[in-house]
Amino acid sequence: MESFTSAQAYLERHFSSGKTYSLERIRSLLSDLKSPHLAVPTIHVGGTAGKGSTSFLIASILEHAGYRVGLYTSPHLISITERITIDRTPITESAFVAILESIKSAIPQGATYFEIITAMTFAYFAREHVDVAIVEVGVGGKLDCTNVVDPRVSVITNVGLDHTEILGETIEDISRDKREIIKPKKPVISGVTQPQIRDLIIEKAASVDAPLFLAGRDFHIKNLTIGRPIVFDYVSPEKTLSNLELSLLGRHQVVNAAVAITAVFQSGFIVTADAIRKALSTASYPGRMEVMGNIIIDGAHNPMKIQALSNALTDHFPGVQFETLFAVKGDKNAFDMVRTLAPFVSHWYLTTLEALTDWGKGQMLPVNALEKTIKEADPGKPVSVVEKPEEFLQNPPPPTLITGSLYLVGAVEKWISGSRT
Template structure:
């Protein structure tokens, strides 16, 4: 008999789904209960021990490894899109997430399913608990939130199995938990000062830590850097026996023009040119991220000797999305969200606003975490924002609106600043101000990944 499934089948499926969601919540709570990802110690002993006990799943597929200060997640997503267009099964690991920790682990471009996430968790947990017990005996902390997710990701990629994993570091490079894998290609996006508390106070110290993902026999693909950063990367490549390819030297962006819905770019790769690619992301920084992504794929597939099929590159680039990165989440008034959370991110955001958007007025909704350089970010954004509504996200690390408001008044003047205690009201206030002078006003919500995530959710955009 065709037609509708028997009610008991439908009921069974509903019961199963409920069971899965309940279990997923328990697993997520258990992972959340671990020390935060900012709690790091310079050691790979624990994650190495877990991988060893699992049979080193991270060695069962090739890895493209990415570090840098800004642009890592977008570049990772562009590489993923290109490789999928070529018919490869991909694993993608990025951080932080916008809405759910499962977003960090994607299989073939889609966040890992609850079932697969739970299965990978159950697979690694006994070994994690074993290593945690050994750590406790030695007076060391148990594995943190991030290390746990790395273990789950590497196991899930092996189980899928994937043809290639594209892995973004969490923080730094050498001592990042992801670095138990050895990238066949190591990509370094632009390096600037960001997590200085963890990584040292100079660009050189940060670059040195990040250069730790460059391994013997790899190809290191290096984005535009300060000269001292390039020197450190080149020295590391030479020391370990890796090939190095430098943007602006060995490859680069040939042309870019703003186009409807993004930009049209032409790229000089290691093995040929790729012309008139339509990239559906805004800003020169995304054009540069795309250049790095194309070259990383060239390096991965043919050691950079073989030109990629132009039509495949064109299709892979056209299919790219990077949620929360200068993303339009609503029209009338237009609301943009951007995850900029440091001065370099704010500069890229400002340049993109000036070059890609044509608003009569832009009203900012700004919420920043207290360990970030709020003053410098506000100074950078001041020329492009007509008015700023300062607020806070639900993050416990959020700076108080009154405090942020005082900083903003010093930069914008009192008449251009409104302080609103919670984000939903701040968004309403900003939309009202954007509409005030007639058509053509826009709202930009920025200042942290959490700001972008919460505004997306408030406006019903939760697709990743």
């Protein structure tokens, strides 16, 4: 592997591999690499929405407590190196190339893009002797290639309809898939509130004797004050933390923070209240309710995440309507996303961009199809088409909201930063 560019090209050739979902390939690969995924204590984080933010918050708390923390998330915004970090520092391009080269001979026929990057991550964290790895599920749970870890704690943030072509058409099907990250006798933490989904998680946890901690039952958010920062109390039978300040915006992030705190407490790592306070008060997560002057950037890309964004806009920007740059992947429920966001939009600006997912599919919804959807879901609103996001960004009309796709957010972040990565 001669360069970072050639390493990226190698991975991209595996986008269309592995149409059959199973754990056989990743298990074989990791076995040949002497099981690096078992060399480091792990916290495994799944869910439909909030798993990235929760993973980030868990990592931040442990880092502030003095641990060397590996964090594996997906997708990235600008560079693939963002997916693999230690103490919030992305893997260098040279280290990325070296790790890929070191495992290349063991990569089996048909291995997927995501399987290869996951194996690289485990190999890198083992090589760098991290104290703990926070591993975010890619899609689902049962057959996601991260589901080979032996976690200290499993987390299921919440469950909604997404990736139905892989996970099933109903919320119950998706819940059954996601709950498979629950492991025997290992604590599981969840922010799920829907009774029927809770019951499925309770059932699975009981069947494998896994201690279960549910938001609103076993730990609570009290005295919530919406502002910048958000202030709240975390309350559980074992611990009360009063007047916590959270710099992330949106009450959904408070739930994520409470789940993260509980996961850390159940992980066995020693963490002080001061470490938790510092982690929450300084948290900054690019592309998630990120405010840049008159621009808000949020990577909400399914109906559940758009609902969370809408709630956050109501809380933090009441009565404001936004000039909205919007793009959606073709496999998302664009109608429900538009209908939910419509009260916060004064003018829709539609754009598209080339996007490949880790599964080698999922081009962006064509602008003409998206325009038709908006006219059905939000009739009467002005709609404009911009060929490229950067055309809009050269003179964005305030106040501006950019959302609908993490790929769109990545393109925007790249343009704003001037990156050519």
